Amino acid sequence: MSVSRSSLPAIAGGTPVRAKPLPFFRAAVDESDVAAVAETLRSGWLTSGPKAVELEKRLGDYLGTSHTIAVSSCSEAMFLCMKALGVGPGDEVITSPITFASTVHAILHNGATPVLADIESDTFGVDPAAVRACVSPRTKAIMPVHFGGQACRIEEILALADPAGIPVVEDAAHSFGARVHGRLLGGFGRATAFSFYATKNLTTAEGGAITTGDEVLAQRLRLLGYHGMSRDSWSRYSDKGSWYYQVQIPGYKCNLSDLHAALGLTQLSKIDHLLERRRAVADALARALEGCAAVELPREYPGNRHTWHLYVIRVRPEALRIGRDEFIQALRAENVGTSVHFIPIHRHPFFAPYLRPGRTFPVADDYYARCISLPIFPDMTDDDVRDVGDAVTRIAEHFRAG
Ligand SMILES: Cc1ncc(COP(=O)(O)O)c(C=O)c1O
Structure with missing residues (x-):
């Protein structure tokens, strides 16, 4: 339930967009x-x-x-x-x-x-x-x-x-x-x-x-x-x-x-229905976030049919005074759950001895520095989507660069 649409983010002293946490994921079990x-x-x-x-x-x-x-x-x-x-x-x-x-x-x-x-x-x-x-x-x-x-x-x-x-x-x-x-x-x-x-x-x-x-x-x-x-x-x-x-x-x-x-x-x-619901939520998230220049939205590659298991946005560092981690903290303060998929394999010290030395993965590293998985699940309501859109937008506006 939304409690306030005021523009000050909760992390900066405003009232959270949601009174109750929106989980990153909820199983669609009936x-x-x-x-x-x-x-x-x-x-x-x-x-x-x-x-x-x-x-x-x-x-x-x-x-x-x-x-x-x-x-x-x-x-x-x-x-x-x-x-x-x-x-x-x-x-x-x-x-x-x-x-x-x-x-x-x-x-x-x-x-x-x-x-x-x-x-x-x-x-x-x-x-x-x-x-x-x-x-x-x-x-x-x-x-x-x-x-x-x-x-x-x-x-x-x-x-x-x-x-x-x-x-x-x-x-x-x-x-x-x-x-x-x-x-x-x-x-x-x-x-x-x-x-x-x-x-x-x-x-x-x-x-x-x-x-x-x-x-x-x-x-x-x-x-x-x-x-x-x-x-x-x-x-x-x-x-x-x-x-x-x-x-x-x-x-x-x-x-x-x-x-x-x-x-x-x-x-x-009911898989076709579950996938349709995910697509509907992804479309609604895209509409809610399309005006937010500080984040890059996920796209369907030509010829692909996406099933929207994840909805990963990427923050644009040049447009913000905060980084990805602070953005996640700010979303948490709004009571919006998030996740990061994934810490790259080569960033886990454990795997280092098993990997070819001296290799770099610039695209994966850039992705990792900027990615945030937003909530997406079949039972997400229009209000949930609006709250996610409001939370991302108010954080992006408050911490806009320049
Ligand atoms: C990309 C990827 N591969 C494999 C797995 C492993 O799946 P499971 O939990 O069924 O073993 C996961 C789990 O989340 C995954 O995200």
Whole structure:
């Protein structure tokens, strides 16, 4: 509820735009989700079973992918893809500096070396030219990130990777439902990893999925993701008499439970509505902020269909007397929640020993210095959007340079 439209920002002694905090994110969960999870609890089968199988089928139907494997997280999905492709010590995997740590962990856990390619400032995904410059005889895979709900320039990345025989594994954690020239993500590279974490476009609370058109890879992913066993517990239980299984390789445990899958099924049944709502909120935020010269607004790259998982503005330092961090503090004083996606990989001291020395990432660094993720979620109201617009505008005006 808005309490004051006066122009003095709360951090400078004014009354906050909102009396109650607007969270950065709120999950879009309704009674159909609650009922589906309760029904699964009552069914007596809680772990991976009929709901996980159904979710895989329905995800494949939606995305148009031939093999869809539900897993416990996108982090595990990327780890399994690296493992299944034989990524190991001595290999290099090219990825983005603007990503969550687990993209790089998936490479490190397999003993390989992450090689960062700078981003470009339209999609915030890796710049295809920077990727090309990183390719070496040791490049075993490329793992681009579809950042914030929109595809990176995946067609250009595939055009350089395919002739070189380098598999592309896409981190589409943010971008379920995103399209490039009308085609949904999930069917571009050798494999695509999605996240169904609580904040994502489609959630199972925790979870994820891998899609691939490669049957041999799909079989290996299933084997690796379930203890290296030839049969999972549901197929042993449902196939009466087939209690027998063989351990074929040392595997991991990355299956998605039916409790999570039940939530995924109801979420998937309304995904188009959820994505439409995100788009409507993004459009409304753009209208509320279009007159504010001190911030740069996110754009949809030509040919892309954005899913607006994130709404990232970039402050213009030349237009302001405060920096990004102070801007965030001022938004917090207005009771507007924000986040920063992400601290670049090369800015974490931990990763330094694993990265090629002496390399710089000017576009990623400029992005990081200026980015603020504003609230965006399907249930955001017109009043919420107006409050965000008012808060950003009053801060920008009060701290205007010159
Ligand atoms: C870009 C990116 N990749 C991967 C992940 C990991 O997803 P999960 O939490 O499902 O493991 C995240 C999580 O937020 C992410 O932001």
